Amino acid sequence: MNWDDMRVFLALARSGTLARAAALVEQDATTVARRIQRLEAALATTLFEHGATGQTLTESGHRLLAHAEAMEAGARAVAQQAESGAGLGGTIRISVSEGFGMGFMAPRLPGFTEAHPGIALDLIASTGFLNPSRREADIAIMLARPKGGPLIAAKLTDYRLGVYASADYLAATGPVESVEALTRRRLVGYVPDLIFAPELRYLAEVDERLEPAIRSSSISAQALLIAGGAGCGILPCFMGDRHPALVRLLAQEVAIERSFWLVVHRDMRRVARIEAFIGWLREEVSAAQPTLLGKAFKK
Structure with missing residues (x-):
């Protein structure tokens, strides 16, 4: 079975729409639809029901999801093993509120990239958050602790x-x-x-x-x-x-x-590049407590 097709299947299963899945796998929506059709033909089953608000998994789709996630976990384990032997590398996608992303993180990120030149960063700083549960982001800095999902959440800072x-x-x-x-x-x-x-x-x-x-x-x-x-x-x-x-x-x-919460999918927490970024961010936040708490610059 083609892993790339399974990766597209996972993106659609988690995002619920062709447009969002296309953004996750960096392909156009037409290509995503075509690859899902190819996968359904190969398996001789229907994986998604198409509705007005998007795509939802059928019973066959739910069964395939468990196998696809197992394949994903295996691929991730191989990548982690390669990372541990060849230095840190890969991409980290970070979802963060606009204020914290632009006003705090962006000016400090060059320090991380200089220390870890093999790691590429996607900083998604906008209204709303990408969902680590759906693997839309590797790390999210959120305004409230999420109430559920396969996530590890801890307070980053007040x-x-x-x-x-x-x-x-x-x-x-x-x-x-x-x-x-x-x-x-x-x-x-x-x-x-x-x-x-x-x-x-x-x-x-x-x-x-x-x-x-x-x-x-x-x-x-x-x-x-x-x-x-x-x-x-x-x-x-x-x-x-x-x-x-x-x-x-x-x-x-x-x-x-208010508080910021650091959220990561539990399967990603021990990935070396994720651990490196979290460690760096916690050091930056600790050093900047007077700035975050409004004590550094009295007017």
């Missing part, structure tokens, strides 16, 4: 968020000395119906009256808007404290705390 505005905005509109005063200012925040995790609903946590007038699904865009004088907004301290145009407001009254 971090704080605060209220920020630009010095120019404050010079034009006056100081913000209370939460009550904040309710009378123009606010920048998330688009409410596009918030992908409840942990991102910051404004209501400060005061239920706070509503953003300028909204974006991107925390990086929000930071640029606030720095440009669009209004006040809540940012992670590891982003806001480092921006030269921003001033932190109400530090005593508003100190929102």
Whole structure:
């Protein structure tokens, strides 16, 4: 049986749509569909039911899934053995929130790649997360501990968020000395119906009256808007404290705390390149606790 076809089968079984499976195996959706049809013909059975929302496994598909995962585990074991004898290599796909990915990890990643030139990195920094349970990512840095799945999850770090505005905005509109005063200012925040995790609903946590007038699904865009004088907004301290145009407001009254969780599929945890990356990331996070907790740069 062709392992490449089985790899395509696994991608579709885990992702549920041709488009997502195609992205996982780096092929186009037409090729994925053709290879699934070839596999079904070779096995003389139907593996997927095709519905309006995607593809779901048939009973035959579920039986094949167990065999495909065993083949995958064997291939991974061979790769691990090769790694241990020939140095670290391969690719790590990391799924992370945009703020942590762009504001914290990206500036530090060159240090990892210099230490491990044989390892390629895919940094998927966007709204939402790829799913390690479905092998969409090797590592995910998530805002909450996942509730199930064949995963190993551990807290990576706590971090704080605060209220920020630009010095120019404050010079034009006056100081913000209370939460009550904040309710009378123009606010920048998330688009409410596009918030992908409840942990991102910051404004209501400060005061239920706070509503953003300028909204974006991107925390990086929000930071640029606030720095440009669009209004006040809540940012992670590891982003806001480092921006030269921003001033932190109400530090005593508003100190929102959240956590990042490190999540990896249990079959991948002992892969050498994964262990190397996790060790490196934990060292970086430990060294940056003042930055993450908002203590390094007092305004």
